[in-house]
Amino acid sequence: MAASSSPPPEVPMELHVANRVKLVESLRQHLSLSSRPLHGFVFLQGGEEKNRYCTDHVELFRQESYFAYLFGVREPGFYGAIDIATGNSILFAPRLSQEYAVWLGEIKPLTYFKDRYMVSMAFYTDEIVKVLHEQCQQSEQPLLFLLHGLNTDSNLFSKPAEFEGIEKFETDLGSLHPILTECRVLKTDMELAVIQFANDISSEAHVEIWTAAGSVVGGLHRRVEVSRGRDVVSGSGGGGYEESKSRYEGVSAGNSVLHYGHAAAPNERTLQDGDMALLDMGAEFNFYGSDITCSFP
Numbered sequence: 001m002a003a004s005s006s007p008p009p010e011v012p013m014e015l016h017v018a019n020r021v022k023l024v025e026s027l028r029q030h031l032s033l034s035s036r037p038l039h040g041f042v043f044l045q046g047g048e049e050k051n052r053y054c055t056d057h058v059e060l061f062r063q064e065s066y067f068a069y070l071f072g073v074r075e076p077g078f079y080g081a082i083d084i085a086t087g088n089s090i091l092f093a094p095r096l097s098q099e100y101a102v103w104l105g106e107i108k109p110l111t112y113f114k115d116r117y118m119v120s121m122a123f124y125t126d127e128i129v130k131v132l133h134e135q136c137q138q139s140e141q142p143l144l145f146l147l148h149g150l151n152t153d154s155n156l157f158s159k160p161a162e163f164e165g166i167e168k169f170e171t172d173l174g175s176l177h178p179i180l181t182e183c184r185v186l187k188t189d190m191e192l193a194v195i196q197f198a199n200d201i202s203s204e205a206h207v208e209i210w211t212a213a214g215s216v217v218g219g220l221h222r223r224v225e226v227s228r229g230r231d232v233v234s235g236s237g238g239g240g241y242e243e244s245k246s247r248y249e250g251v252s253a254g255n256s257v258l259h260y261g262h263a264a265a266p267n268e269r270t271l272q273d274g275d276m277a278l279l280d281m282g283a284e285f286n287f288y289g290s291d292i293t294c295s296f297p
Contacts, residue, residue, distance in 0.1 A: 009197055010242035011286045013118045015190040016072035019183065023070065024087050026179050027145070031084070039085045041132060042176060044070065045161035046078040066147055066158065068287040069184055071117055079125055079161060084145075085137055088120040092131075097123040131167035143170045149177025191288065198290040202282040210296050213271055243247065243284065251277050255295075 026039050046067040050059050061076050071080045077094035091114070096107050114122040123131050136142040146160035160173060187195070251269040255278040259269045271277055276297075282290035 001297055008285065009193065011194055012190060013116070015188065015194070016070060017118050018071050018188055018190065020082055020089055022183050022188075023180055024084060025084060026183055027084055027175070030175065030179055037138075039136075039138055040145055040172070041135075042070075042082040042084065043132075043161050044080050044147055045159070045163070045176075046071070046073055046080065048077055049076045063287065065287070066180060069180075071119070073117055074114075075123070079128060079163065080119075081132065083135060090121045090123065090131065090135070090137070091117060091119045092123050092125045093127055095126055103230070113167065116245075125163065128163050129168055132169070141168065141170050143172060145172045145176040147176050147180065148173040149181065194286050194288045195290065198283050198285040198288055199292070201285070202290040202292050205283070206279060206281075206292055206294050213277070213296070243281065251275050255274040 023042065027042065031038055044067045045064070047062065047064040049061050050058060052059055063074060063076075067073065067078070067080060069196075070082070071078070071091065072090075073080070073091065075093075079092040081090040081092070082088070083090075093108075093110060093113050098107070101107050110122040110124070115121070123132075132142050132144075144161075144166075147158050148160045149158055151158065158177060160171075251271055255276060257265060276295055278293065278295045280291070280293040282292050284290075
């Protein structure tokens with residue numbers, strides 16, 4: 001089991017390159033079986049930063065999962081395209097003003113994103129229409145395969161990409177989602193290695209919480225705040241950059257509530273001698289998460 005104090009493993013960008021290759025092969029097979037031409041672009045919109053209501057506080061950004069799977073991009077405001085005919089991949093980055101550098105650091109050139117994320121080309125988001133029409137090898141309007149489908153866990157739909165000028169393209173809303181979702185189900189060896197690390201540091205965090213709960217002097221009541229696990233299980237020392245999900249830290253009667261730990265029923269109880277605690281939590285590393293549930297003592 002990896003120690004959380006050890007450096008996180010390097011995640012090769014080839015992981016996401018392989019994911020794109022898998023998708024193109026699967027989509028080509030689907031189109032061939034449907035007697036449809038093998039052309040068009042897979043086109044996805046990445047996540048956007050959001051402010052907390054009317055404040056200037058920017059909430060912690062989390063990349064859209066399908067976009068992360070294909071491109072591995074950490075920054076907000078991106079779009080990505082994959083040419084089904086050639087397999088070429090294109091990233092579209094937001095064109096940032098010079099004021100950005102004062103507040104948020106260096107403005108990276110397009111070559112940085114092309115090299116970092118191992119894509120064929122990189123352009124700005126205000127060039128989407130022009131670039132895709134230039135890359136299209138057909139005389140008619142380019143076809144965009146957009147992501148739209150139901151998440152059966154949340155009963156929410158994935159949001160198809162939107163951009164100025166999309167009316168200049170044909171769009172397909174039905175083909176991509178089931179194929180891309182199936183691709184995500186079957187993991188590559190590189191993906192499994194990342195998931196293993198997330199599981200390792202999460203397992204160690206659970207053990208550390210148990211140890212803290214038991215390391216109390218003699219005859220005193222054992223009172224350990226279960227939310228002690230918050231920083232530990234997020235794996236900050238082990239490179240688990242995020243928590244993979246909301247923490248469910250039930251104690252006593254809280255164990256009977258499936259999603260105990262939300263804002264209306266927060267993790268606010270302390271562990272008393274004789275209580276049973278149920279901890280459901282895990283770390284996320286490079287977009288891949290763990291989910292471990294244990295009861296103790």
